[in-house]
Amino acid sequence: MIEMNDTWAVIPVAGFGSRLRPHTFTRPKPLLHVAGKPIIGHILDQLITFGIRRVVLVVGYMGELIVDYVHSRRDLDRVEWVEQKELLGLGHAISLTRSVVNDSPMLVIYGDTIFRTHLSSLLVGDRSGMLGVKRVEDPRRFGVVVQENGKVVRLVEKPEEFVSDQAIVGVNYIRESALLFSCLNDMIDRQVRSRGEYQLTDALQMMVDRGADLGTFAVDDWFDCGTQENLLATNRLLLDGVATTCSRGQCVIIPPVYIDPSAEIEASVLGPNVSVAAQARVSNTIVRNAIIGEQATVENALIENSLVGFQAQLKGRWSRLNIGDISQITT
Secondary structure (H helix, E strand, O other), X not given: OOOHHHOEEEEEEOOOOHHHOOHHHOOOHHHOEEOOEEHHHHHHHHHHHHOOOEEXXXXXXXXXXXXXXXXHOOOOOEEEEEEOOOOOOHHHHHHOOHHHHOOOOEEEEOOOEEEEOOOHHHOOOOOOEEEEEEEOOOHHHOEEEEEEXXXXXXXXXXXXXXXXXXXXXXXXXXXXXXXXXXXXXXXHHOOOOEOOEOOHHHHHHXXXXXXXXXXXXXXXXXXXXXXXXXXXXXXXXXXXXXXXOOOOOOEEEOOOXXXXXXXXXXXXXXXXXXXXXXXXXXXXXXXXXXXXXXXXXXXXXXXXXXXXXXXXXXXXXXXXXXXXXXXXXXX
């Protein structure tokens, strides 16, 4: 029986998030808001539901901001962090956590992936690990697994030719952590790289080659937050079913919509698929399919399919926008 309170959540969050610029010039991608909270906030909420309250972060770019946010949570028992000074790949990032995790079980979660699934399949048995997978239409973009009789026999990172449509989505439970760390260290010592980086997929394959019994479990919902389009799509999916009312000023809500209690809304139409973050101000505006960031101001505008960053100011415009933090647009 696996005890989740003995498990470490390992969350790599060292990347630059270049596909989400200009927003990631001023804050790391895991702290960008979607459906009412930072991306990493959704991840931590899932961990709590699983009973996992120990977290180790692998940080880099603006990592202190991520550490501060995670430390501010009152529902975690222990938060540790290590720094990845060079972006040498996911395998390298995981290897840096060895001094914290030691031989405890760990759940490795990619820091830009929000997921929803049940982990009941992990609570029984004594397999070396279980990899979260989901069937995808284009497996060339992902690491994939090949199974025989329910056992992982091969892993391939971004295959050019079809080998499997079971993509590794970034939620991986490793019971035999010591074996994974040994494989990672051997891989790094021997300079085994794929596409110039130390890949976690290669280390998992090395585990299989050394006799590890890896299985898979289905991830029900998997939300990639790596681009503006994907962030808006994730916002739409996570808001589905959210009920919000607006009692301040004259406003019309077309669900689903999330409005932070500290936001100010006046004489506006919001929705569908709109998130308004803390201390934002929206007035005389129509907004649909958009995320309005913290302390942003939007006045006399009509916007859709847009991201409006932290403290950005938009006054008088009809557009599809991608406005970074602290920007000002007045027309």
